[in-house]
Amino acid sequence: MNLKELASLLNLSTTTVSRALNGYPEVNAETRERVVAAARRHGYAPNQGARRLATGRAHAIGHVIPLARHQMINPIFAEFISGAGETYSIAGYDMIASVVPEADEADAYRAMIAQRKVDGILVHTPRLLDPRIDLLSGFSLPFLMHGRDSRPERDYCWIDINNRRAFLRATDLLLDLGHRRIGFLNGMEHLNFAQRRRSGYCAALTARDIAPDPDLMRHAEMTEAYGYDGVREMLGLPDPPTAFLASSIITAFGALRAVSEAGLRLGADISIVTHDDELSHMSNAGPVPLFTATRSSIRAAGRRAAEMLIALIEQPGAATRSELWEADLTIGRSTGPRV
Amino acid sequence: MNLKELASLLNLSTTTVSRALNGYPEVNAETRERVVAAARRHGYAPNQGARRLATGRAHAIGHVIPLARHQMINPIFAEFISGAGETYSIAGYDMIASVVPEADEADAYRAMIAQRKVDGILVHTPRLLDPRIDLLSGFSLPFLMHGRDSRPERDYCWIDINNRRAFLRATDLLLDLGHRRIGFLNGMEHLNFAQRRRSGYCAALTARDIAPDPDLMRHAEMTEAYGYDGVREMLGLPDPPTAFLASSIITAFGALRAVSEAGLRLGADISIVTHDDELSHMSNAGPVPLFTATRSSIRAAGRRAAEMLIALIEQPGAATRSELWEADLTIGRSTGPRV
DNA sequence: TTCAGGACTCAAAGCGCTTCGGATAGAAGG
DNA sequence: CCTTCTATCCGAAGCGCTTTGAGTCCTGAA
Structure with a gap:
């Protein structure tokens, strides 16, 4: 069923039917009702390809997911996507996701734009000096970054949490508890x-005049095993840590496993603070959560990011401001004074 | 830059340019090279909307992600998607994902089809008698289900693992070890x-003439907390279990946490077997993995599912067979004889 | 009665691509 | 030298929609 068929069925022109369905004012209320009813009855919905061609708008937003050699897909990503997807559905946008080898990432962005597949792009997990900012700034398509670049002079729109402040506070908390x-x-x-x-x-x-010790600092993909191995190895040091700071709750669970295995008691012998993205399957909720944590919902960030990007698309004039969210610091059962 | 502009730039007709770019044989090799070079130089790529309209093919595959009241998004989903996405990219398909409230699920499928947004649909996590099978069978669009329905008489294409066999074997293993x-x-x-x-x-x-005990059987969303709570509560029973079977590694980690907290030793006092989807951030790999597990890569399933669906789309005649994969049973450090 | 103006409706022109059905020119065959 | 291929290329139609610019038919004021 297409527009023409529907129109002739109703003895109306395609113009009127199109206008009736798209809510234009210059159509009789009664006519509109007839049209809407008939469309529903016959399961008519406008062909998206034709609509895109006619309007020049794709009503879709692109996400590029680079797959590194180690093939990891961050569970955080799923949660963010699900938040963004909620907003897209409400606003009538599709989410198109392109999973590509890391090396083809730039081409994936370029292709999305050249083929006019999307009206905007949501960019994930920026690197230190992220080339995607300059790449995307070279086109006139709106984009929004979840996270920030390190160069404040770049002009683009982002949403981020105050990672520095969150981890400063978390570290401060542990220091206040006497951990060194x-x-x-x-x-x-x-x-x-x-x-x-x-x-x-x-x-x-x-x-506090404590020199950061390279032996106590690690960085890696935030897996459970990483948390486990990291803690295990650090606990084997001559002067082992009495507290740990984890960048993800998944890693924190791994850390906890190593702590338990070492026969140490969480919150007594060893303290752990983690960042908590509020992943739905790794909940750290409750009146007194398991982990003391800096907390910020990644799903809420997804929702908001989508809103901001859609605003960027639909009100190109209006200056959409970037947003910096503060994380909550919630005290759980995983921290205590140094013994 | 559009086809017409590119064509006049080259002093060729749009026909020839289009054919050159789409690899049709009736164009001079030299001409084709010129066209391809010019397209690359000017960053030309065909407008996807126009192409869809002209060809009737969307070159996209739809996924509907229903969001229940509890708003959980399964991490397994991300992993599956990433596998499928790899295949899509290689084959030149887009993945379009629609995140909708559970109640709007059927409408989301209908809309995708009516608007001709997709050439095929990948359906996730079937229910017991899944209404989506009859819904989608009512259209002529190919779809593939990751998982199966309980009604063998329904005719549709699926890929699944042998869940029954996997859990039968896992249970058998524990029984062999003396657990009752x-x-x-x-x-x-x-x-x-x-x-x-x-x-x-x-x-x-x-x-083995053991009656399943309802007190030992639970079902819920497979979170870490569920594993923890479940084990904790069951260990408090008058006649507590000596082994646990978990449906997801996330739950297994929660179970392990409860076991450790109870002062019990994994693989000695308590055994755990889990199903392992090979989630990238919750690895259970290694020569002797942490958990004894029934293992099947969900990412590989995603890749294969995408291949099958694309075959369904591109060779409508050819009978694509459903696939049932067996899970591996790998022995880790989490199982031992009953004490 | 006339006519301006509002309320509806319509025909037709694209949007950018693919593709059908020729055209053209040179090569091959008679 | 004329016809028939073959290799290339082109014009134009059409995919299904939106939207511009024009009506048409009332209503109510003059």
Whole structure:
């Protein structure tokens, strides 16, 4: 069933039917009802390809997911996507996701734009000096970055959490509890967020005249095994840490496993603070959560990011402001004074 | 830059340029080279909307992700998607994902089809008697289900693992080790895979004249907390289990946490077997993995599912067969004889 | 009665691509 | 030298929609 058929069925022109369905005012209320009813009855919906061609708008937003050699897909990504997807559905946008080898990433962005597949692009997990900013700035298509670059002079729109402050506060908390040797299980440090977290961690230490110890700082993909191995190895050091700071709750669970296995009691012998993205299958909720954590919902970030990007698309004039969210610091059962 | 501009730039007709770019034989090799070079130089790529309209093919595959009230997004989903996405990219398909409230699920499928957004649909996590099979069978669009329905008489294409067999073998293993009280932390039992797993678990028990004990069987969303709570509560029973069977490695990690917290030793005092989807951030790899597990890569399933669906789309005649994969049973450090 | 103006409706022109059905020119065959 | 291929290329139609610019038919004021 297409527009023409529907129109002739109703003895109306395609113009009127199109207008009736798209809510234009110059069509009789009664006519509109007839049209809408008939469309529903016959399961008519406008062909998206034709609509795209006629309007020049794709009503879709692109996500490029680079797959590195190690083939990891961050569970955080799923959660963010699900938040963004909620907003897209409500606003009538499709999400198109392109999973490509890391090396083809730039081409994937270029193709999306050249083929006019999307009206905007959402960019994930920026690197330190992320080439995608300059790449995408070269086109006139709106894009929004989840996270930031390190160069404030670049002009683009982003949403991020205050990673530095969060990890500074987390480290401060542990220092206040008397901990002096704090193991840091960071994310991969070529990523911007990890660099900022490290900066917060180091700043808190140096503010108390503690030199950051390279032996206590690690960075890697934030897996469970990484948390386990990291803690296990650091606990084997001559002067082992009494507390750990984890960059992801998944890593924190791994850390906890190593702590338990070593026969140490969480919150008594060893303290752990983690960042908590509120992943739905790794909940750290409850009145007194398991982990003391800096917390910020990644799903909420996804929702908001999508809203901001859609605003960028639909009101090109209006200056959409970037947003910096503060993470909550919630005290759980995983921290206590140094013994 | 569009076709017409590119064509006049080259002093060729749009016909020839289009054919050159699409690899039709009736164009001079030299001409083709000129065209391809010019297209690259000017960053030309055909407008996808126009192409869709002209060819009637969307070159896209749809995924509908229903968001239940509890708003959970399964990490397994991300992993599957990433596998499927790899295949899509190689084959030149887009993945379009629609995140909708559970109640709007059927409409989301209908809209995708009516608007001709996709050439095929990949359906996730079937329920017991999944209405989507009849819904989608009513259209002429190919679809593929990751998982199966319980009604063998329905004719559709699927890929699945042998959940029943996997859990039967896992249970058998524990029984062989002398365990008689085996706690079962299943996924939500309105889902098909969970029902099959339960059937395998029960079959193994009854084969040894052990009546399945409802107190030892739970089903819920497969979170870490569920594993923890489940084990904790079952360990508090008058006649507690000596082994546990978990439906997801996330749950298994939660189970392990409860075991450790109770001061029990994994593989000695308590055994755990889990299903392992090979999630990239929750690895259970290594020569002797942490968990004894029934293992099947969900990412590989995603890749294969995408291949099958694309075959369904591109060779409508050819009978594409459904596939049932067997899971590996790998022995780790989490199982041992009953004490 | 006339006519301006509002309320509806319509025909037709694209949007950018693919593809059908020729055209043209040189090569091959008679 | 004329016809028939073959290798290339082109014009134009059409995919299904939106939207511009024009009506047409009322209503109510003059």
